[in-house]
Amino acid sequence: xxxxxxxxxxxxxxxxxxxxxxxxxxxxxxxxxxxxxxxxxxxxxxxxxxxxxxxxxxxxxxxxxxxxxxxxxxxxxxxxxxxxxxxxxxxxxxxxxxxxxxxxxxxxxxxxxxxxxxxxxxxxxxxxxxxxxxxxxxxxxxxx
Amino acid sequence: xxxxxxxxxxxxxxxxxxxxxxxxxxxxxxxxxxxxxxxxxxxxxxxxxxxxxxxxxxxxxxxxxxxxxxxxxxxxxxxxxxxxxxxxxxxxxxxxxxxxxxxxxxxxxxxxxxxxxxxxxxxxxxxxxxxxxxxxxxxxxxxxxxxxxxxxxxxxxxxxxxxxxxxxxxxxxxxxxxxxxxxxxxxxxxxxxxxxxxxxxxxxxxxxxxxxxxxxxxxxxxxxxxxxxxxxxxxxxxxxxxxxxxxxxxxxxxxxxxxxxxxxxxxxxxxxxxxxxxxxxxxxxxxxxxxxxxxxxxxxxxxxxxxxxxxxxxxxxxxxxxxxxxxxxxxxxxxxxxxxxxxxxxxxxxxxxxxxxxxxxxxxxxxxxxxxxxxxxxxxxxxxxxxxxxxxxxxxxxxxxxxxxxxxxxxxxxxxxxxxxxxxxxxxxxxxxx
Numbered sequence: 001x002x003x004x005x006x007x008x009x010x011x012x013x014x015x016x017x018x019x020x021x022x023x024x025x026x027x028x029x030x031x032x033x034x035x036x037x038x039x040x041x042x043x044x045x046x047x048x049x050x051x052x053x054x055x056x057x058x059x060x061x062x063x064x065x066x067x068x069x070x071x072x073x074x075x076x077x078x079x080x081x082x083x084x085x086x087x088x089x090x091x092x093x094x095x096x097x098x099x100x101x102x103x104x105x106x107x108x109x110x111x112x113x114x115x116x117x118x119x120x121x122x123x124x125x126x127x128x129x130x131x132x133x134x135x136x137x138x139x140x141x142x143x144x
Numbered sequence: 145x146x147x148x149x150x151x152x153x154x155x156x157x158x159x160x161x162x163x164x165x166x167x168x169x170x171x172x173x174x175x176x177x178x179x180x181x182x183x184x185x186x187x188x189x190x191x192x193x194x195x196x197x198x199x200x201x202x203x204x205x206x207x208x209x210x211x212x213x214x215x216x217x218x219x220x221x222x223x224x225x226x227x228x229x230x231x232x233x234x235x236x237x238x239x240x241x242x243x244x245x246x247x248x249x250x251x252x253x254x255x256x257x258x259x260x261x262x263x264x265x266x267x268x269x270x271x272x273x274x275x276x277x278x279x280x281x282x283x284x285x286x287x288x289x290x291x292x293x294x295x296x297x298x299x300x301x302x303x304x305x306x307x308x309x310x311x312x313x314x315x316x317x318x319x320x321x322x323x324x325x326x327x328x329x330x331x332x333x334x335x336x337x338x339x340x341x342x343x344x345x346x347x348x349x350x351x352x353x354x355x356x357x358x359x360x361x362x363x364x365x366x367x368x369x370x371x372x373x374x375x376x377x378x379x380x381x382x383x384x385x386x387x388x389x390x391x392x393x394x395x396x397x398x399x400x401x402x403x404x405x406x407x408x409x410x411x412x413x414x415x416x417x418x419x420x421x422x423x424x425x426x427x428x429x430x431x432x433x434x435x436x437x438x439x440x441x442x443x444x445x446x447x448x449x450x451x452x453x454x455x456x457x458x459x460x461x462x463x464x465x466x467x468x469x470x471x472x473x474x475x476x477x478x479x480x481x482x483x484x485x486x487x488x489x490x491x492x493x494x495x496x497x498x499x500x501x502x503x504x505x506x507x508x509x510x511x512x513x514x515x516x517x518x519x520x521x522x523x524x525x526x527x528x529x530x531x532x533x534x535x536x537x538x539x540x541x542x543x544x545x546x547x548x549x550x551x552x553x554x555x556x557x558x559x560x561x562x563x564x565x566x567x568x569x570x571x572x573x574x575x576x577x578x
Contacts, residue, residue: 006529008526009558035191038529038530038533038534063521065526065528
């Protein structure tokens, strides 16, 4: 299980820039970013290599929460993603949000938000998938 | 109530004796008022004679005095003493029209200080207390009014005035402030300053606060009391009647005792001018009973309140006013519906998801009025999902619609982003161009 960050933000020019500036200042590497909006406001979600430091950097200037997510290592080839979603479907687990990115070694990391993270984690591990813990995740996605 | 606990035995005077005192003072006040150009002319025109007052009810024959009368007679039309007997001027800001000027004799200032001392004594201020007064000094009555009363009790008074938030908190620590006098919305804003400075408000040596100068909801009071860890006592007053200290809340916190030996109160229907029964809301009308420089007869305060029926458990016999529900001046109209800002505040402050500040914005969409309530989100309740914000916004709009009959647009904004005022909060921004 890893932690991603969710930031409440008004939908105005400069709001996203403020977030990226704080992360850059803290020397945190962000690997995925997702903004969902309701018109005048929204929630920005980011996946970073060091969530604790990113949280500290952002907490000083906004409303930010840590939310749990799954980081699953999959082979970076056609069908790699499908194997994971198929396993979750068989267990009737609903995926609320998903993103992913390639890492070195011909692999990709898939970020999944589900209602019951620990249960989904057990299930995927039992099915033989590599589910990353926070430290492994930092190592795998950390900047140079 | 044991008499020795009272600052002044008059606070627990039996109703008959209180009425006799009021009747004598009313007769004196009407005679005194007749010396002013405004009332002298009015009484002569209407054939009103101060000697005709035999009982309190005779006051009914006198017309109401409006704020506009004060403006029309600006600056000295209500002055009932020679100008060289005046030692103090207070003056309204004039934000809602022409300004009003209020003059005081040395006796007025002395009696005012004594009433304020009575108020502060009632909630526990004594010699040895450190009283930090965060109201503006100067023409506004909030600063000097409480200052004199607190000094009279022998308290250690810090005349901070409003603003300079970090210094306010620093002084509390350095000088060991035990009581503060503060505008409620500013007390809310100072919590943010405490957070920035890493100061836990509950760890300060404060024992109680006096909140005044603007109407606020019971929900806001509850939040302030929890966050600061002390009781907030409500203070009511208006510059036309000296200033703060006209009515004040005792520790029971069920209404504000109107000091009836100094002010005669009536609650009327603002439309018809008829008196309403105790418990029913209306506009507060006051007659000063001891003012020398500018006595006012049946003055319409524009403040909405009601008399709380029944005696107060504290034992004081002076009748209580309910929490001020707003000013007739504050009311605004959206699509033909009358709305008071405090109705909106009541709903918002009952919701834990709401943060510390809000503002009401009125503008037009085409030809139709549009009501927007901009609300700071409480950071503690955000759990990171857009759906939560969406449903919160819906729920706020629904609950407000039930209260004010208009469904407002809700804008959720980040904590601390609505500009704070150091004086009275600006709750309504009206951008409608007529």
